[in-house]
Amino acid sequence: MFENLVVPIVVVGVSFLAAVAALMVLPILPAPFLRARVTPEIMGEDTVFLFDGDVLMDATPRARRLLELGQGSLNDWQRFLSLILPRYPGFLTEMTALAENGLVVLEDRAGTGILRARWLNGVARISLLESERAEDDAGIDDQSLAALNTELQTLRDLSQEMPILAWQLDDAGNVSWASQAYLDLAAEMSDDDDVLTWPLPHVFRDTDPSTFSTGVNHRRLAVNLPDGSQRWFDCSVGQAGPSRMLFAVPADAANNAEVTLGHFRQTLTMTFAQIPTGLAIFNRDRNLVMFNPALTDLFQLEPQFLISRPSLAAFLDRLREKQMVPEQKSFKEWREKMATLERESASGVYQENWTLSTGQTFRLTGRPHPDGAVAFLFEDISSEVSLTRRFREELEVSQAVLDSLPDAIAVFSAGGILTTSNAAYSTLWKHDPSSSLGEVSVAEMRKYWLSHTQDYNAQEALGDLADHLQRRVNWTGTAPLTNGVNLDCEVRSIAGGSMMVTFREIAPARQPDRAKSNKSPAHS
Structure with missing residues (x-):
């Protein structure tokens, strides 16, 4: 009988010794080894995480599948926070006292x-449980669940690939969720190569998120990168329940274009300020939107009036009050003229000279601009008009002097074109150059002169005249005409490279009257 008890006694002894050995070895094992072996065993808890600081020691299969849904660029703890904080905003605050309290729910x-x-x-042993309410509402069919999962995957892919920055703020103003573009920019702005911490830093550090307004308000914000460069974004905010969703669209190209446009406007403004021509630009509603200092100087207009953005009608009425427009017979005629000015300026190029009672003359030019705007240019051409008048008077006097001479005169330009002739020339050759619409060259005048004489000697002389005229060489000669009159011809160069041709009639010598000859001595 004793032999039958030996085996049980040996088994009990070995077990006792193994237990004692385990108790002796257990205290000397390192803590991480012990913690790594801890597994969740509470009934009903199938989503459990075990964290030693930021390191995930162990997790149930369902917990690991959940963790795979987080941002892949983060460590285990940061990825866990990215999934938990949107659902449990006060999690981080409560976790700071977990070691002291021992339990957080x-x-x-x-x-x-x-x-x-x-x-x-x-x-830290963290378990996720479903409440009784969730269990009551858990009656969802497989098709609906599959549709939700598909939509969730689509939204996740969208947040990963879209170039727009998107992030969510919790009640405390912390970033509780962000798109991949936001994470990339945050990593680019980091001063070192450390892994991003959660909650994520605010990319727009110099801007308080509370300054954003929900709705249509937008702001353009700059981000300073470590390399000293800047990136610009058009930011807007929306409300999603108690959280705020913010979006930032890259706006570097738009910002650079606006800066370039600003510099261009500044250059134009400085240029317009220097030109003597008055400039007034009216928008499509015909309100003054731009003018330069020359406009106030030309018409003695008050800057306050121009800054008030007057309408085109009010602007023209003010010019009329200051007697800076041509006077019309009636106000109705004035209005019709101004309506024509506006209509033709908007449809094409309008130009008119305004002669004032003061003796001044303005050239008004109207040009259409994009988006229905109209630009008016006012140029004081009083000096130009006065110079033109004096020049015309001098031409008229010079022509009158030429017409008073008995010799026939024709002047050819350096290019061989007939430019001027006098009355004696028109009478001699029955040719008025002023009545010709086109230009008359030396070659054409040679043909004309030769066709109007039948005398061989005359044709030879006129041919020599034309040849010397074309070669721009001085020449004198005589051309006998059929009526017995001789033409004393001369080609002479004058100022400006022009050549002057002179035809002087020489009457043939007549026999002296015998009777008068006999009486001459007595008479003398």
């Missing part, structure tokens, strides 16, 4: 989930 925003965290010898 939170309910999510929707009231369908519970988070329970325990402190177990330096290890």
Whole structure:
């Protein structure tokens, strides 16, 4: 009988010795080894995480699948926070006191989930549970669940690939979710190569998110990068329940274009300020939107009046009050003239000279601009008009002097074109150059002169005249005409490279009267 008890006694002894050995070895094992072996075993908890600081020690299969849905560029703890904080905004605050309190229990925003965290010898044991309400509402069919999962995957891919920055702020103003573009920019702005921490830093550090307004308000903000460069974004904000969603669209190209446009406008403004021509630009509503100082100087207009953006009608009425427009017979005629001015300026190029009672003359030019705007240019041409008048008077006097001479005169330009002739020339050759619409060259005049004489000697002389005229060489000669009159011809160069041709009639010598000859001595 004793032999039958030997085997059980040996088994019990070996077990006792193994237990004693385990108790002796257990205290000397390192803590991470012990913690790594801790596994969740509480009934009903199938989503459990074990964290030692930022390191995930262990997790249930369902918990690991959940963790795979977080941002892939983050470590385990940061990825866990990116999934938990949107549902449990006060999680981080409560976790700071977990070691002291030993237990934290939170309910999510929707009231369908519970988070329970325990402190177990330096290890945070976090379990996610479904509330009774969630269990009551869990009756969802497989097709609806598949559709939701497909939509969730689409939204996740969208947040990963879209170039627009998008992020979510919780009640405390912390970043609780962000798109991949936001994470990339945050990493680019980081001063070192450390892994991003959660909550994520605000990319727009110099801007308080509370300054944004929900709705249509937008702001353009700059981000300073470590290399000293800047990136610009058009930011807007929207409300999603208690959280705020912010979006930032890259605006570097738009900002650079606006800066370039500003510099161009500044250059134009400085240029317009220097030109003596008055400039007035009216928009499509015909309100003055731009003018230069020359406009006030030309018409003695008050800057305050121009700054008030007067209408085109008010602007023209003010000019009329200051007697800076041509006087019309009636106000109705004036209005019709101004309506024509506006209509023709908007449809094409309008130009008119305004002669004032003061003796001044303005050239008004109207030009259409994009988007229905109209630009008016006012140029004081009084000196130009006065000079033109004096020049015309001098031409008229010079022509009168030429017409008073008995010799026939024709002047050819350096290019061989007939430019001037006098009355004696028109009478001699029955040719008035002023009545010709086109230009008359030396070659054409040679043919004309030769066709109007039948005398061989005359044709030879006129041919020599034309040849010397074309070669721009001085020449004198005589051309006998059929009526017995001789032409004393001369080609002479004058100022400006022009050539002057002179035809002087020489009457043939007549026999002296015999009777008068006999009486001459007595008479004398």
